[in-house]
Amino acid sequence: MERKEQLTRVFARSIRDILERAQVDFEQVQEIRLRVRGPLLMVSGGREYYLTGDGRLSGEMEQAHVVSREEIRETMEYISSHSLYAFEEEVRQGFLTIQGGHRVGIAGKTILDDGGIRSMKYISFINIRLSHQIRGCADPVMPYLYENGQVLHTLIISPPRCGKTTLLRDIVRQLSNGSCRQPGVTVGVVDERSEIGACCQGVPQNELGIRTDVLDCCPKARGMMMLIRTMSPAVVAVDEIGSREDLEAMEYVMNCGCKLVATVHGASVEDIKQKPVLRRLVQERMFERYIVMDSRGGVGHVSQIYDSRGSQLYRSERKAVC
Numbered sequence: 001m002e003r004k005e006q007l008t009r010v011f012a013r014s015i016r017d018i019l020e021r022a023q024v025d026f027e028q029v030q031e032i033r034l035r036v037r038g039p040l041l042m043v044s045g046g047r048e049y050y051l052t053g054d055g056r057l058s059g060e061m062e063q064a065h066v067v068s069r070e071e072i073r074e075t076m077e078y079i080s081s082h083s084l085y086a087f088e089e090e091v092r093q094g095f096l097t098i099q100g101g102h103r104v105g106i107a108g109k110t111i112l113d114d115g116g117i118r119s120m121k122y123i124s125f126i127n128i129r130l131s132h133q134i135r136g137c138a139d140p141v142m143p144y145l146y147e148n149g150q151v152l153h154t155l156i157i158s159p160p161r162c163g164k165t166t167l168l169r170d171i172v173r174q175l176s177n178g179s180c181r182q183p184g185v186t187v188g189v190v191d192e193r194s195e196i197g198a199c200c201q202g203v204p205q206n207e208l209g210i211r212t213d214v215l216d217c218c219p220k221a222r223g224m225m226m227l228i229r230t231m232s233p234a235v236v237a238v239d240e241i242g243s244r245e246d247l248e249a250m251e252y253v254m255n256c257g258c259k260l261v262a263t264v265h266g267a268s269v270e271d272i273k274q275k276p277v278l279r280r281l282v283q284e285r286m287f288e289r290y291i292v293m294d295s296r297g298g299v300g301h302v303s304q305i306y307d308s309r310g311s312q313l314y315r316s317e318r319k320a321v322c
Contacts, residue, residue: 003027006100007130012074015040018065021055029130030161036072036124039064046161046295069124076123079104091120093217101131101198101205131198133206137163137300138170141291144305144313145261146182151175151235153254153286156263157272158293163300164263165195165239167293169206171261172196172237176209187212188233190223196239221245228256235259244277254286268292269306285309 004026008019015034024044031043039061040051049057050064058064079098080087090096096104108123145152154171158164178184191197191214197204199216208214213231215223220238227233236253238246241262253260266272269290273282281287285308292304305314 003100007102007128010075010078010098010104010128012071012078015065015067015071015075018051018053018055022051022057023055024057026130027132030132031130032128034067034072034075034126036067036069038067040067043161072124072126075126076106088119090217092117094120095193097194097198097200097205099200099205101133101200103129103131103193103195103198105129129195131195131206132163132166133169134166134300135170135173135207138167138174140316141167141302141305141314142171142174144289144291145171145175147288149182151185151259151261152288153259154261154289154291155272155281155287156261156291156293157266157269158263159267159295160265162293162295164293166300167291167302168237168239168261168263169196169208172212172235173207173209175235175261176211184209184211185234186232187235187237188227188231189214190218190220190227190236190238191216192218192220192223193239196237219245221249224249224253228253228258233258235261237261239263240265242275242277247277247280250281250286260287267294269310289313 007026008016011019029042029044033041042049042051050061052058052063053065076084079096087096094106098104105127106123107125108120110117111119111121145154156164156168172187172189176184176187187209189196189208189212194216197208197214198206199214204214215227224236227236236258241264250260264272269282272278288308290306291302294301294303302316304312306312
């Protein structure tokens with residue numbers, strides 16, 4: 001089933017008709033947003049567009065199709081295969097993963113229980129983030145992730161929507177499968193928001209390699225500890241680090257002799273130094289490689305690679321790799 005057909009079938013019929021008419025390459029679509037009584041929005045190629053009733057992409061909000069509560073309800077019925085109760089755990093976390101690895105973020109009225117979120121009702125906001133799996137997009141950076149045959153602690157620094165998760169995913173795949181130059185290694189992935197592997201009913205929808213184990217929907221700090229104790233990975237991969245608990249877990253991973261590949265929101269190594277929790281990462285040279293991404297060459301553009309001392313190893317003005 002082609003990507004467009006696979007995706008559009010989870011929407012309400014009226015919105016499905018709009019998307020089917022849309023003259024857009026769905027390989028470039030990043031997000032589709034539905035808000036009750038709000039305009040139907042699409043992010044494609046890093047730009048936001050309004051979708052009109054006849055499927056045109058417009059820059060004018062007045063021309064946009066206005067999403068109704070019934071369309072939200074019907075869309076959730078299709079997303080949950082008419083059984084939202086079966087996805088109670090996912091709803092509690094605010095997102096579901098559907099076939100193809102696409103992540104559906106939801107918001108509405110939360111129901112609390114003993115201080116925690118028990119469920120959600122009156123779902124009025126839906127954000128579908130399309131999964132992009134691009135084999136080989138990590139090819140340009142892979143030679144920099146090894147030294148003397150050993151994987152190096154690596155931090156990917158990137159602003160939002162620049163392809164860091166796509167790059168991380170392909171790094172995991174290549175580390176796991178190995179190549180004619182480097183043997184494959186066991187990789188443990190902590191996929192807190194189900195974006196790296198995009199597991200659907202426990203099965204990764206994205207290809208992560210033959211030696212990869214995934215902890216899906218598990219908090220990063222707790223998951224890193226669990227993987228070390230139970231799965232004996234040579235490499236642990238996590239997306240979007242940032243909390244003090246994450247830092248403590250990363251130190252535990254490194255002290256156990258396991259290599260770490262992680263991503264963080266930021267514009268540069270200097271930017272990371274300004275964040276109190278992450279400053280130590282740079283000051284104590286915990287990471288041996290820094291991959292810096294930006295959007296100047298398009299989504300997935302790797303602009304620079306540095307070693308632990310801040311020496312520049314790579315600089316590129318080429319187009320996107322992802």
